[in-house]
Amino acid sequence: MSEAAHYRFPPSQAYPLNRCLFALKSDRAFAERFLADAHAATEEMGLTEGERADLRHMDRDALVARGAHPYLVFMAGLRLKMLAEPATLEYF
Amino acid sequence: MLIGAFAVAHTPQLLIRPETEDRDLVLRVHAAMARVKGRLQAMKPDAIAIVAGDHVEAFFLDAVPALAVYVGRECAGTFGPYRYRLDIHEDLARAVVEQGIERGFDLLYTQDARLDYAFYVPLHFVMPEPAIPIVPLHVNVYLPPQPTPARCHTWGVALGEILRARPERVALIASGGMSHFPGTDRYDSPEFEYDRGVLEALREGRGRELARVTGEELDKRGNVELRTWITLLGAVGDARAEVYCYEPSWHHGNAVVEWPLP
Numbered sequence: 001m002s003e004a005a006h007y008r009f010p011p012s013q014a015y016p017l018n019r020c021l022f023a024l025k026s027d028r029a030f031a032e033r034f035l036a037d038a039h040a041a042t043e044e045m046g047l048t049e050g051e052r053a054d055l056r057h058m059d060r061d062a063l064v065a066r067g068a069h070p071y072l073v074f075m076a077g078l079r080l081k082m083l084a085e086p087a088t089l090e091y092f
Numbered sequence: 093m094l095i096g097a098f099a100v101a102h103t104p105q106l107l108i109r110p111e112t113e114d115r116d117l118v119l120r121v122h123a124a125m126a127r128v129k130g131r132l133q134a135m136k137p138d139a140i141a142i143v144a145g146d147h148v149e150a151f152f153l154d155a156v157p158a159l160a161v162y163v164g165r166e167c168a169g170t171f172g173p174y175r176y177r178l179d180i181h182e183d184l185a186r187a188v189v190e191q192g193i194e195r196g197f198d199l200l201y202t203q204d205a206r207l208d209y210a211f212y213v214p215l216h217f218v219m220p221e222p223a224i225p226i227v228p229l230h231v232n233v234y235l236p237p238q239p240t241p242a243r244c245h246t247w248g249v250a251l252g253e254i255l256r257a258r259p260e261r262v263a264l265i266a267s268g269g270m271s272h273f274p275g276t277d278r279y280d281s282p283e284f285e286y287d288r289g290v291l292e293a294l295r296e297g298r299g300r301e302l303a304r305v306t307g308e309e310l311d312k313r314g315n316v317e318l319r320t321w322i323t324l325l326g327a328v329g330d331a332r333a334e335v336y337c338y339e340p341s342w343h344h345g346n347a348v349v350e351w352p353l354p
Binding site: 018064 | 104106107108109110111115118122147148149152153170172173206216234235236237273274275276277278279308311312314316
């Protein structure tokens with residue numbers, strides 16, 4: 001798969017970032033801590049300050065450029081919205 | 093016995109609708125999924141084998157299987173406020189693993205993996221009442237290197253043979269698709285014309301052509317999830333598809349399809 005692909009091999013240097021996005025997506029308690037204080041929640045995740053700043057803003061393109069998996073960025077963002085603004089969603 | 097085959101979109105916005113989504117479009121997709129549910133009710137399957145790409149939920153970067161089978165008594169997961177727990181048809185799941193391995197497919201199996209919404213969204217809408225057990229089958233679609241479309245098709249051929257030789261009445265569902273680019277700068281511009289071309293080929297019974305598509309092409313067209321459809325196509329051969337709906341939203345080609353089987 002070429003480097004131009006939308007979904008690329010996840011580089012190992014981005015593992016802590018992808019681990020954090022996975023937790024935002026799949027660990028509700030962590031996502032709630034992140035919503036309350038993103039800086040404190042990401043203290044022990046082994047991230048760079050730049051990664052932590054991009055996570056605070058959920059800057060999709062910047063995170064993907066750092067090696068974040070695009071799907072994890074997408075779903076972490078949707079899960080945070082589901083937690084932060086549940087009344088804006090319709091449930092079937 | 094393989095008695096039915098369907099493909100069903102699993103967009104999370106079909107289950108939990110943000111204000112960004114066209115409600116009428118969502119309801120039209122629901123109506124198409126209700127048709128599938130009606131068909132399943134009439135077919136009276138003993139089990140549903142559902143092929144989906146786990147969305148980095150059961151399998152994170154600690155272990156990335158190409159193909160996996162959930163074998164156990166039940167499987168469970170959550171998505172937002174939804175808590176789901178579904179029975180697994182253990183005998184059938186075990187037969188798929190054992191016979192798949194015997195046929196040369198290096199399948200991973202799990203007795204304790206979280207069930208992703210890629211499985212749950214279609215089942216939320218199409219599961220007959222009372223519910224029947226499932227066999228969840230994973231195909232890696234999002235974490236490169238993914239299995240090639242040709243490999244998915246070959247696995248699907250074997251899966252079809254295994255299911256046809258079983259005493260249970262089995263309906264096969266492919267979850268996911270069509271074009272979408274979640275998390276990328278292409279999110280708002282899927283390849284709807286590509287989807288329509290694929291659907292036309294499927295209507296004409298030319299499904300095996302998809303086995304020759306490259307992984308690069310699927311990525312380029314926002315169709316990495318078509319691997320689940322291609323697996324199903326291996327199982328259904330040259331059956332002609334009946335397209336229940338194709339509803340392109342601002343970010344996703346939502347399709348619901350049946351392959352009526354003889």
